[in-house]
Amino acid sequence: MARISPQIRQEILDKTDFLSVYQEHVRLQKKGASFWGLCPFHSEKTPSFSVSPDTGLFYCFGCHKGGSIIQFMMDIDRLSYTEAMQELAQRCGVQIHFEESEELGETEKERQALLELNERLSKTFHWFLMNHDYGRAALEILHKRGLSNELIEKFRIGYAPANRQWLYSFLKAKGYSDDFLKHSGFFSKKDLAYPLFADRIMFPIGDAKGRIIAFGGRAMTEDGPKYINSPETAVFRKQETLFAFSQAIDSIKSTDTAIVCEGYMDALSFHAAGLINAVAPLGTAFTSQQAILIRRRSSNIILCFDTDEAGLRAAERACSIATAAGLETRVLLLEEGKDASEILEKKGAGELTRMAKNTINAGYFLLTRANQLFDISTMEGKAKAVSFLFPFLDALDSDVKRQEYIKEVGRNIGVSTHAVAMDYAKAKVSGMRRVRNSYSLSNNVPYGSSNSARTSDLLFMAAIILSENPFQFIDENLDIEYFDDPRAKDLFSALQEAQKEGILDIEGILSRCTDEAAARFVREVDTSGELQGGLExxxxxxxxxxxxxxxxxxxxxxxxxxxxxxxxxxxxxxxxxxxxxxxxxxxxxxxxxxxxx
Missing domain, CATH: 1.10.287 (Helix Hairpins)
Incomplete structure (x- = not known):
């Protein structure tokens, strides 16, 4: 399939005159550090469409559409990604060299070939698990964890042999080319002699239709990472996919509830216990896209992550993400710090089913976390605890809910309701005032729904991402543990992931965010111009x-x-x-x- 390398993409962005492209479609005027005009994507009389001349990002504070110059051209001219890149390359004199010649239908051919390969290998891995001596130890592990043969068949769980030469030899004998295998998601792109999955229990990952689009592999030994997931391919986008979704979808609809677990084995354990509406993210934090996927089938969600610190942090972020998607969100904290898999193995399906009934609402869970994380006997601790809850307040879709939760926060932390409401209002207004001052915007422009309550953590991470070299700060002894605001943690994780993948542009970094609210905040403060001259x-x-x-x-x-x-x-x-x-x-x-x- 034709592919534009990250290096060529960055060269095109570096040489593109952003403003001239935007001004072909929007009449822009410079106000403050940014350029403003009437949004081309919705009808308006007061300019709310803003462009940052430094980064080239656009954002509309009215309809909330935003992104890079590439996204703008795709939306305004209805171009594909490749067509938009070709148009920009022609403008700035960069010659695009595709890794392969692009032919009509090539993308769809590759998609079908990958789906066929995944289907073939899922059957092969499953055969090794159920019928070959190689898979005997793996099958014993699954049985010990409480999974029946019937459940193993239903999820088509398999085993990848330990012999690292086997997979390549097997697929070459089936007629697959080296070039295709490099992009299949089963091998290192640098070395086909290195398969990603060897001596691992294999969990097929399906789309909503049940087609196998990727795999997760659990190690049989202590060597290497415990779990490995397929890299993204032409058929697999991890932020948009949930493990066990096709098997759980009917139950999610009928119960109007989805249980979101931390990992494959936890989801399978719930299914083994008869709770067949359980799904799991794919080794990443729960994302806005996954929340929307569930919201289309259900109005309720139960979050059941591990009760170690990493699991609790993941639950914090997921509470706001799920609530913002319109899901009634509850949290299941399994007793004694156990995960679902351990409970099923040691105490049986009945005990797991019993524990699954003991959920608490997301607001109460976050209040409990605030009390654990901050010393609320001090003024500073109270202020930090209140600020920690701002993302959840932002996520609530009703002023009544927000007002009632503010009352609960005040009672729990030991401050007046008025003080909580004032701090929250100041955090929101601090951003809105800067934006309005940039263009003298009237009060009837609908900003309230897009402006998030800001914290020092969130502003700090936005400034880093918008700086000239954001990756240098990863090495400044920064750690995700240093951030209280889950949106700031998400931005930091996105920056780390982008560095690993060689992504250099800002929109590429933001595309790695699991929380759309965090990415939107960066676009807002950039295009409003409020950080101009103040980043350092x-x-x-x-x-x-x-x-x-x-x-x-x-x-x-x-x-x-x-x-x-x-x-x-x-x-x-x-x-x-x-x-x-x-x-x-x-x-x-x-x-x-x-x-x-």
Whole structure:
């Protein structure tokens, strides 16, 4: 299939005169740092269509359509991605070299060939699991985890042999070319001698129609990652796909509820227990696209992620994403920190079914998390806890719901309802005021629905992504744990993923976001021009704040270690801890951090 490399894409974007392209369709006027005009995608009298001359991103604050210059051309001229890239390349004098010659119907041919290959291999992997000595150990593991042969057949679970030469030899004997296999999702693109799946239990991943579009593989040994998923191909987009969706879709419709688990085995465990409306994301956070996929079939969702810290963080983000999609959202926290697979294995289907009834609503779950994450006995802790809940308040689709939740937040955290409402209103207005000032916009322009409550975390990550070299900050000792706002965490994860994939442009980075609200915020602040000239200060202040917070966390940990030492502990160990605390105190004094004795 014809493909434009990321390097050529970036060269085209670097050489494109964004404004001249936009101005062929929209009469733009410079106001502040951005250019404004009447949106070509909806009828309006007051300009709400904005373009950033630095990044080339566009965003309409009226209809909320936004993206890169490529997306603009695709939408305005109804072009395909390739056609839009060819048009831009011709304008800026860049010659596009496709990896393969593009022929009519080539894309569809590749799609069909991939679907046929996936179908063939799912049967082969399943045969190895059920009928060959190679798969005996894998089958025993599945049986031990409580999965019956009937369920294994239903999901067509299989086994990929440990012999790394087998898969390539098998497919070559079937007549597949090296070029096709490079893009099949089964091998390293750099080396066909390296299959992605070897000595792994194989879980076929289907689309809504049940066609196999990808695989997940669970390791049989401790070597390498426990789970590997197929890379994206012409038939597979992981952010738009849920494991077990085709098997669960009828039950999701009939019960009007979907259970979203953390992984394959958890979803299968629910199915084994008779709860056949369970699905799972594919090794990534729950996404807006997956939420919409469920919303088309159901109005309720139950989130059941692991109760370790990573699982709880995933549940935090998923609560806002699911609620924003219009789903009534509840959270299932399995007792004693167990996951569904472990409960099925050790206590049986009846116990898992019983536990599955004990759900709490998303708002209460997030309030509980706020109490766990922040010290609400202090003023700063109360303020952070309230700010932590802003994304969920944004996601609520009713002012009545929002008002009632604000009351609950005030009661739970120990502040007045008025104070919570004022902080939330200030967070929203701070963004809206900057946008309106950029173009003297009238109050009747419908901004309220698009402007999210902002936090320092969210603004900091937006500034990083919009900076000249955002990837340098991944190496600035930043860690996803340093962010409280789940939208900021999502942006940081998107930046990391883009770096791994060699994606350089801003819209490419934003396309890796699982939460559309986070991506939309970056487009808003960019095209409004409010960060013009202020990026460096926001980033500098943010890095200093993160460094200070990191030192404070480290100091608290050391103090806890010191206090836990027994009376007969080694004096040298105590001395080393004290010295480290003293060193941190010196750094904290320099940054203005808190030293609580």
């Amino acid at each position: 200060k926001i980033i500098k202040d943010g890095l200093e704040q993160k460094k200070k917070a990191s030192l404070e966390r480290k100091r608290r940990s050391l103090v806890a270690q010191l206090q836990s030492l027994s009376v007969d502990a080694d004096p040298l160990q105590e001395k080393l801890i004290l010295e480290e605390i003293i060193n941190i105190d010196g750094e904290l004094k320099a940054t203005g951090g808190d030293i609580n004795e």
